[in-house]
Amino acid sequence: ILQNRNISNSIPLLIESQKSFEDFDPFEFAQQLTAIEFNYFRNLQPKEFLKQAWNKENKTVTSPNILALIHHFNKVTQWITTEVVKQYQFKNRVQIVKIIYVGKAMKELNNFNGIMQVVAGLNSSPVRRLTNTLKEIDPDAKNLFEELEKQMSYEGSYKIYRSFLKSMKSPCIPYLGLYLSDLTFIDEGNPDRVDGDLYNLLKLNQIAKVLEEINRFQNLAFNIKENVEILSWIEHSCIPISSEEAYQYSLKIEPRNTNEALEKMLMEEENLRT
DSSP states (O other): OOOSSOHHHHSOOOTTOOOOGGGSOHHHHHHHHHHHHHHHHHTOOGGGGGGGGGGSTTHHHHOHHHHHHHHHHHHHHHHHHHHHHTOOSHHHHGGGHHHHHHHHHHHHTTBHHHHHHHHHHHTSHHHHTOHHHHTTSOHHHHHHHHHHHHHTOOHHHHHHHHHHHHTOOSOOBOOHHHHHHHHHHHHHHSOSEETTTEEOHHHHHHHHHHHHHHHHHHTSOOOOOOOHHHHHHHHHHOOOOOHHHHHHHHHHHSOSSHHHHHHHHHHHHHHHHO
């Protein structure tokens, strides 16, 4: 596994590299993302999870590592959306199958946080509305994506995922969002004190079980060889745009209708004249 350090400060900017995401092997790309994410994951401290500290006003002080992993999750998810909608050529957009194969690699690596990033990114509104693109995706890739969705389905309170995780003995990055949801449910659904002024041992025990599981996976390290070129690309070229921008790109490459496309074109021509 990459050493426990500030990766962003240690990766050189490979200015001479003009590679794009398409140039990297999906499994190797997933490995490097997993190495980065495991560094975030193993830095999480038990106290950061108590009393919904990650949601409080002083969260940057009380839960900095949780916020760092959440920020990383959102960045990768939004980058996946960006990677699709910024492809103006139809044939390039159809190549989003490569992102699906990154998700497949995440599954093989037991990076469930990574799987959820792929699922969330490709299920975002800007991507889901690209019906002409999605219907041309390779059927095998479609089936694979459906398997990833099923693996992380929220049905039955993530029954399939929880069952899989329960028997996991290999290195693994669990889906952080579910732990936060579970701890929120425990915190809000149970009083801190019972029978007057006694500590609620049932509540404390439920919290302890969650934290014990997190700690168990933090102690199962991955063995991933550092690929500086991919790490550098992720750090310096994996740049997402906002959700609002992504939706505008989506509308531009697949307008709702012909009239809308014509109207946008006329507006752009008018802007060029002014």
